[in-house]
Structure formats: C-alpha cells, structure tokens
Amino acid sequence: MKIVNFLTSNRSKFQEADRILGNSPHIQLVHHHVILPELQAEFDEIVINKCMTAAAIIDGPVLVDDAGLSCEALNGLPGPYTKDFLLKIGLEGLIQILSLYENQAARAICTLGYTEGPNKAVKLFTGSIEGTIVKPTRTSHGSCFDAIFQPNGCNSSFADLPLGEKNKFSHRYKALMLLKDFLTLDNQA
Amino acid sequence: MKIVNFLTSNRSKFQEADRILGNSPHIQLVHHHVILPELQAEFDEIVINKCMTAAAIIDGPVLVDDAGLSCEALNGLPGPYTKDFLLKIGLEGLIQILSLYENQAARAICTLGYTEGPNKAVKLFTGSIEGTIVKPTRTSHGSCFDAIFQPNGCNSSFADLPLGEKNKFSHRYKALMLLKDFLTLDNQA
Numbered sequence: 001m002k003i004v005n006f007l008t009s010n011r012s013k014f015q016e017a018d019r020i021l022g023n024s025p026h027i028q029l030v031h032h033h034v035i036l037p038e039l040q041a042e043f044d045e046i047v048i049n050k051c052m053t054a055a056a057i058i059d060g061p062v063l064v065d066d067a068g069l070s071c072e073a074l075n076g077l078p079g080p081y082t083k084d085f086l087l088k089i090g091l092e093g094l095i096q097i098l099s100l101y102e103n104q105a106a107r108a109i110c111t112l113g114y115t116e117g118p119n120k121a122v123k124l125f126t127g128s129i130e131g132t133i134v135k136p137t138r139t140s141h142g143s144c145f146d147a148i149f150q151p152n153g154c155n156s157s158f159a160d161l162p163l164g165e166k167n168k169f170s171h172r173y174k175a176l177m178l179l180k181d182f183l184t185l186d187n188q189a
Numbered sequence: 190m191k192i193v194n195f196l197t198s199n200r201s202k203f204q205e206a207d208r209i210l211g212n213s214p215h216i217q218l219v220h221h222h223v224i225l226p227e228l229q230a231e232f233d234e235i236v237i238n239k240c241m242t243a244a245a246i247i248d249g250p251v252l253v254d255d256a257g258l259s260c261e262a263l264n265g266l267p268g269p270y271t272k273d274f275l276l277k278i279g280l281e282g283l284i285q286i287l288s289l290y291e292n293q294a295a296r297a298i299c300t301l302g303y304t305e306g307p308n309k310a311v312k313l314f315t316g317s318i319e320g321t322i323v324k325p326t327r328t329s330h331g332s333c334f335d336a337i338f339q340p341n342g343c344n345s346s347f348a349d350l351p352l353g354e355k356n357k358f359s360h361r362y363k364a365l366m367l368l369k370d371f372l373t374l375d376n377q378a
Binding site: 037038039040041049074075076077079080081084085088089093096097099100 | 269282288
C-alpha cells in the first residue's frame with residue numbers, strides 16, 4: 001500500500017481523485033490543505049515546480065495538480081491562468097470574449113505531478129479532452145469552468161452531466177488513470 | 190557609491206533604468222542577464238518573490254522589476270500576465286477583445302523590488318500611469334504594450350512619442366524615481 005500525499009487547496013479536487021483512485025488496493029490518498037505557489041509558465045513547468053515544493057514540505061511521496069481551459073481562438077489562453085482569469089472576469093467575461101470568434105473549440109487539460117520525495121524525479125501525467133465553449137444553463141452545478149465546457153460527443157456541459165458522469169471520462173480522470181497505472185506497476189515491480 | 194545589481198532578461202529595461210538613474214552620484218547599476226521565475230499573483234507578490242530569488246543568486250544588493258497593463262474593462266487583466274498574454278494573442282488580440290467594451294481605460298504599472306541581500310527586507314516602489322488603449326500606428330516603435338498605450342494628456346502612444354520622451358514620465362520612470370530617492374537618502378544616512 002502506497003500512501004500518496006495530495007497537496008491541494010481545493011477539497012473537491014481531492015474528493016474527485018479519491019473516488020477515482022479509491023478502488024485501488026495499492027494506493028491510499030491523503031489530503032493536505034496547502035496553497036502551493038504557481039509559476040507563470042506552461043502546465044508542465046508549473047506542475048514540476050509545485051511538485052518539488054510539495055515534496056520539500058512533506059518530505060515524502062506527493063501528488064499535485066494543475067488544470068485549465070485552453071481556447072483555440074485565444075491561442076491557448078486562458079490555459080494555466082484559467083483560475084485567475086475567471087476570478088477577474090468570470091465565466092461571462094470569457095464567453096463574451098469568445099463571442100468575437102467563430103471558433104469555440106477548447107481543450108480541458110489536467111496535469112498531475114508525482115514524486116517519491118525531495119530530490120527525486122517528478123513524473124507528469126496529463127489528461128485532456130476536446131470540447132466546445134457553451135453558455136451556462138440555470139441549473140449548472142460544478143466548479144471552475146465546468147458550466148461552460150461541453151465535451152465533444154456530449155449534449156451538455158460538464159456541469160449539467162448527471163452527478164458522477166464527469167468523473168468517468170474527464171481530463172482529470174484521464175490523468176488520474178495514467179497515475180494509477182504507474183503506481184500499480186510500480187507497486188508490483 | 191552603491192552598486193545595484195539589476196537582474197533582468199530585457200536589456201532595454203536595464204538601459205532605460207540606467208539612463209534614468211545614471212546621473213546619480215550614489216548609484217551604479219550593473220546588468221545581469223537572468224531570467225527569474227514569476228509567480229501567478231499580483232505585482233507586489235511577484236516582485237517580492239523575484240527579489241528574494243535574485244538576492245540568493247547574487248548574494249548582494251539586487252533590483253528586479255515587473256510591469257504590465259491593467260485594463261479597466263477586464264478588471265485588471267492582463268495585468269501581471271501581460272507578457273504571456275501578448276505572446277499568445279498579440280497586441281491585435283488585446284485590441285480586438287477590448288473592442289467589446291466602451292471603456293478603453295488602462296493603467297501601465299511598474300513595480301520595482303530592491304533588497305540589500307538575502308534575508309533582508311524587500312522594498313517595493315510602484316509607479317503607474319493612467320491612459321487609454323489605442324490602435325498601433327505604422328510607425329510605432331517601442332516594446333511590449335508601448336504601441337497601444339496612450340497616456341492621458343498625450344496625443345500619441347508611448348511608442349509614437351519622440352525618442353526619450355517616455356522616459357521622462359513613464360510608469361517605470363516614476364518607480365525608478367522613488368527608488369532613486371530611497372537609495373540617495375539611504376546613502377546619506
């Protein structure tokens with residue numbers, strides 16, 4: 001059994017990860033409420049840096065994540081800056097900006113970083129999913145950009161899917177599955 | 190005479206600062222070409238973090254800066270993310286986004302961070318200037334957002350001012366004057 005310390009200030013991210021990894025006999029996820037600084041950079045560099053900071057704090061195996069929404073018409077923005085972007089101008093602001101463009105294609109990205117401890121290599125696991133920016137409905141639940149992101153092949157946004165559905169195929173699900181495979185193999189080695 | 194190590198990857202920022210501080214008998218600015226990581230945060234926090242990193246590298250008195258353009262209609266964006274924002278969508282992209290709004294007001298901000306060395310306090314000096322976003326002309330010179338920022342009371346953008354004019358009243362000039370006063374007083378104390 002491998003204990004993995006997930007450092008995140010967002011409890012729902014931990015719960016989502018715990019549900020997805022929870023059925024593994026090899027992994028026990030432990031939540032640490034820590035706000036880790038994030039660099040201005042691309043996802044990989046941000047996550048490597050967060051992971052190294054986390055490992056120094058915990059002095060053991062740690063997991064960190066970063067996620068965002070890359071809009072094609074904005075050449076990848078808001079991308080790693082999604083959280084701050086939405087804090088400043090909201091979902092409405094982003095939708096308004098995208099109303100300038102025909103191209104409403106976007107990609108939801110989640111990058112996880114895992115390391116065994118300080119001075120060990122950081123492994124990255126990235127999951128992404130293609131979709132379209134849509135207007136939020138009145139009934140939208142979900143966090144961050146869930147209410148305006150409709151995955152290709154779905155008839156509704158992440159936020160309007162039946163509860164639990166998102167976790168079966170989301171960008172975070174894909175990244176967590178890659179991590180789970182890695183940790184399971186690692187455990188058997 | 191105080192030697193101040195200015196760590197910046199942008200040589201023209203160093204030259205601008207050197208011209209503005211150059212006539213002081215108390216300060217000698219030395220350029221170090223270093224790319225310092227920048228956090229996702231507000232200007233003050235970014236600059237404090239950069240300054241502490243710089244002091245650890247140089248082990249002596251260091252100066253760092255950060256600058257950006259805060260647009261009122263975008264609730265302060267792109268702000269500290271101006272460089273990445275313009276890399277992704279260019280000046281045209283920002284102008285296009287702002288075409289959605291009547292409010293074209295913007296503020297150019299420069300925050301300098303200075304410290305005597307590692308584990309010493311970081312002093313911040315912020316200069317800002319109000320203006321309006323304008324379309325670039327064909328003849329625009331200047332870097333970053335100079336071509337689209339017209340300071341209030343001017344008839345042209347920073348980029349279209351006669352060479353050297355900008356340095357007499359810019360956001361960076363104001364911040365550097367505050368630093369100069371501080372260092373001069375400090376030197377006389």
